[in-house]
Amino acid sequence: MDLLALADFNLVARHGGFGRAARAAGRPKATLSRRVAELEAALDLRLIERGARTLKLTEEGRALFERTGALLTELDETAAEIASGGDRPRGRLRISAPLLFSQTAMGKLAAGFALKYPEVRLEVTTEDRTVDLIEEGYDLAIRVNPDPDERLVGRCFLRDRLVVVASPKLIRPAKHLAVAAVVRGAGDGGAAWNVMTPTGKSRIAVEPVLHLSSLVMVRDAVRAGIGAARLPISLVSHDLAAGRLVPWGDVEGPEITLWTLYPSRRLLSARVSAFLDHLKGAFPEGKPEELAAYLGA
Secondary structure: HHHHHHHHHHHHHOOOOOOHHHHHHHOHHHHHHHHHHHHHHHHHHOOOOOOOOOEOHHHHHHHHHHHHHHHHHHHHHHHHHHOOOOOOEEEEEEEEEEEHHHHHHHHHHHHHHHOOOEEEEEEEEEEEOOHHHHHHOOOEEEEEEEOOOOOEEEEEEEEOOOEEEEOOOOOOOOOOEEEEEEEEEEOOOEEEEEEOOOEEEEEEEEEEEEEEEEHHHHHHHOOOOOOOEEHHHHHHHHHHOOOOOOEEEEEEOOEEEEEEEOOOOOOOOOHHHHHHHHHHOOOOOOHHHHHHHHHOO
């Protein structure tokens, strides 16, 4: 296979058209079109459907782009690193991170990383949806309790747990009565929460009175005394220590795990490796107390 033709195909696929690719690379559009056609002829496959105004990858073209794009990028980066006489991280690093972690910790983490590696252009996107790292061009994603994905590899770098908390001014009702609850999202809440207390298992009947989209907002509402809520211990540990909130028990269920995920490949870029090491330095044991201390520092 002609690697130069393959590189030209990836250039066109990445920019979404021959014209945009030609302008980005400063090369003739006709040359790129010819090179892609030669690659299609060599593979005996149609890689691109060419419309009057649009360009669309075929299923085979999409598969080829997904499997070779990252490899070609790594080859370019490796050559640049060797030419510069070292393997210091440089270039763009795109990260997707969940809302709560971004609101509470990512700004400080990103600033520390940028100071340590000024040649890396760090871009962090905050969203709770599951992004497609390969399709959307991310180098790394931070996810909470992710589903298995055979295309990705990763590691758990933080663990947390949920606790039910309330303002000291809120009186916990008798067992047969429901407590006012602040929940995240319209579908959260349920009829009751199962918790573990020092005296054993307990069941708290709840009646949601506020539905908020952010756990930071949920915490602030609970501080105001409107109701109880289930929140990560790392987010409320300082409030518990200061007496602004009181615990009603640990929520039963699986623990919260935060993972770093990246495309499965044999060669991990220096940028991703550096960021993984940066996270390890911030949370060496991955305990919720470390995250709480990091947020309070």
